[in-house]
Amino acid sequence: xxxxxxxxxxxxTLKAKxxxxxxxxxxxxxxxxxxxxxxxxxxxxxxxxxxxxxxxxFKLLFSLFTIAxxxxxxxxxxxxxxxxxxxxxxxxxxxxxxxxxxVALVGLGFVLPRYEIPTASEAVDITSTVERGRALxxxxxxxxxxxxxxxxxxxxxxxxLSQIGGIDPSKMSGLSLDEFLRESIVDPSxxxxxxxxxxxxTNFEDRLTENEIADLIDFMKSLR
Numbered sequence: 001x002x003x004x005x006x007x008x009x010x011x012x013t014l015k016a017k018x019x020x021x022x023x024x025x026x027x028x029x030x031x032x033x034x035x036x037x038x039x040x041x042x043x044x045x046x047x048x049x050x051x052x053x054x055x056x057x058f059k060l061l062f063s064l065f066t067i068a069x070x071x072x073x074x075x076x077x078x079x080x081x082x083x084x085x086x087x088x089x090x091x092x093x094x095x096x097x098x099x100x101x102x103v104a105l106v107g108l109g110f111v112l113p114r115y116e117i118p119t120a121s122e123a124v125d126i127t128s129t130v131e132r133g134r135a136l137x138x139x140x141x142x143x144x145x146x147x148x149x150x151x152x153x154x155x156x157x158x159x160x161l162s163q164i165g166g167i168d169p170s171k172m173s174g175l176s177l178d179e180f181l182r183e184s185i186v187d188p189s190x191x192x193x194x195x196x197x198x199x200x201x202t203n204f205e206d207r208l209t210e211n212e213i214a215d216l217i218d219f220m221k222s223l224r
Contacts, residue, residue: 025074032070039063065101133219136212144216147200150223158196166224181217 039062137144147158169180173191183190185208188200204213 028070028073032066035066036063039066129215129218130222131219132212133215133217136208136216137219142208158200161220161223164223165221177221178217181220182213185213185216 039059043059136142137148137150145154147155148161149155150160150162164181165177167177167180169175169177169191173180173183175183175191180191186202186205188202189198201207208216
């Protein structure tokens with residue numbers, strides 16, 4: 001007990017001799033600021049196709065984790081902790097922190113999209129087939145926007161559809177544009193034109209009515 005108290009007192013003396021508070025928090029602060037700069041500046045200027053563009057909620061989430069980590073290391077430096085003598089306690093502590101952080105991030109990843117979900121800026125004419133198709137495309141229960149982007153809004157796991165209405169699929173598949181778009185919805189693996197993993201669901205013919213599929217096709221035909 002006496003040795004532990006002496007060690008703590010010696011540690012306090014060394015900290016005081018080395019300049020007090022500022023040297024102890026300098027590197028955690030520098031690292032925290034650097035990571036925040038990457039989150040808010042570097043990720044924002046990367047091209048959308050890089051897959052490293054994140055929405056506001058995910059940026060805030062990453063920022064909170066970064067700040068919490070910085071405060072954790074500052075806290076360790078400021079407080080006088082007795083040494084942990086058991087290697088199993090050290091292992092258990094590290095493993096617990098890793099598992100809790102991983103589970104939290106994975107869980108939040110399912111709840112929060114890593115990109116902004118587009119919202120309508122003004123009322124639209126829902127009697128238009130194009131606008132009904134647009135509403136379906138950005139409907140979370142349909143989920144097209146989770147993998148496909150239009151004008152920079154949406155996911156990046158599938159092809160960008162910003163110019164899909166201007167292509168001529170007859171040269172590569174022998175299908176008309178309407179036939180090609182319908183096939184891409186109900187049987188997405190039938191014609192592979194871009195090197196993307198085949199992760200698109202194949203049950204849209206069961207999930208959507210014929211009118212809804214037609215609305216989606218009209219919407220995509222309008223994208224040029």
